[in-house]
Amino acid sequence: MRLMYAMELVMAVAVGLGFNRYRATGEDYTEYYRTRFMRFQDGADSILAGVALVEGLGVLIERVRGKSPARWGPGRWVWCLAATYLALRMLDLVRENVAARLSRTYSSDSLWSAVLECVRGKYGEFLIPSFGWFLLALCLTALAARRGDSTAPDGREWSGRAYALVVVVVLLGFTVLTLLGFYQGGMGGGM
Numbered sequence: 001m002r003l004m005y006a007m008e009l010v011m012a013v014a015v016g017l018g019f020n021r022y023r024a025t026g027e028d029y030t031e032y033y034r035t036r037f038m039r040f041q042d043g044a045d046s047i048l049a050g051v052a053l054v055e056g057l058g059v060l061i062e063r064v065r066g067k068s069p070a071r072w073g074p075g076r077w078v079w080c081l082a083a084t085y086l087a088l089r090m091l092d093l094v095r096e097n098v099a100a101r102l103s104r105t106y107s108s109d110s111l112w113s114a115v116l117e118c119v120r121g122k123y124g125e126f127l128i129p130s131f132g133w134f135l136l137a138l139c140l141t142a143l144a145a146r147r148g149d150s151t152a153p154d155g156r157e158w159s160g161r162a163y164a165l166v167v168v169v170v171l172l173g174f175t176v177l178t179l180l181g182f183y184q185g186g187m188g189g190g191m
Contacts, residue, residue, distance in 0.1 A: 005155050008058055016050025037182060044170050049086055051163065056083020059156065073153055075160025078135065082163070085131055132171030135164045 020043045023029070033039045059079045062068040068076070094115050153161075 002155065008054070009159065012051040012054035012058075013047070015054050016047035019050035020046035037177070041174055048163075048167055048170070052079065052082035053086055055079045055156075055159070055163070056086075059083070059160075062156070069154075073157045073161075074139065074164070075153065075157035075162075077138070078160040078164040079156070081134075081138070082131065082167075085134075132167050136168050136171075139164060139168070 023042065023046050024039075026032075033042050056079045059068070059076050060083070072080075097115065
């Protein structure tokens with residue numbers, strides 16, 4: 001089982017890197033992400049989003065197969081929340097795009113190319129900064145509402161906790177760099 005989970009983690013990182021590569025191939029990528037800092041921030045966001053989607057799917061498959069513990073710890077909650085958040089965000093972007101096409105206020109590109117533009121991230125970040133703040137709030141709430149654990153944490157549980165820590169550290173790091181003046185535009189909008 002450990003080898004299968006290691007292979008799943010490798011696949012998750014590979015999907016994240018592929019996600020980053022796909023987003024960077026857009027025509028207006030260099031215009032939209034003008035500085036190295038913005039491209040680095042977008043790369044980190046893309047990689048974290050790809051990892052979250054694969055691991056969230058892994059948690060869902062684990063639940064459907066009946067292999068998941070009866071009570072989830074914060075690690076599994078993080079994987080499920082991250083994947084659900086990203087899926088709902090993408091559906092919302094697609095919904096906006098379809099609504100704009102139906103009202104004929106959008107370009108003449110095909111609907112499929114417009115959906116792919118949403119995946120490419122033309123309209124902003126996926127995880128940073130909103131999901132990082134949410135994870136921080138979730139972790140603080142879990143600390144306040146701690147109850148007795150029924151099972152010992154396994155690899156998926158620990159990796160979910162580590163992922164939450166990475167997302168929060170990346171968010172706080174970008175926030176500090178912004179406050180120190182290394183980046184003027186802010187994350188996800190003007191600052």
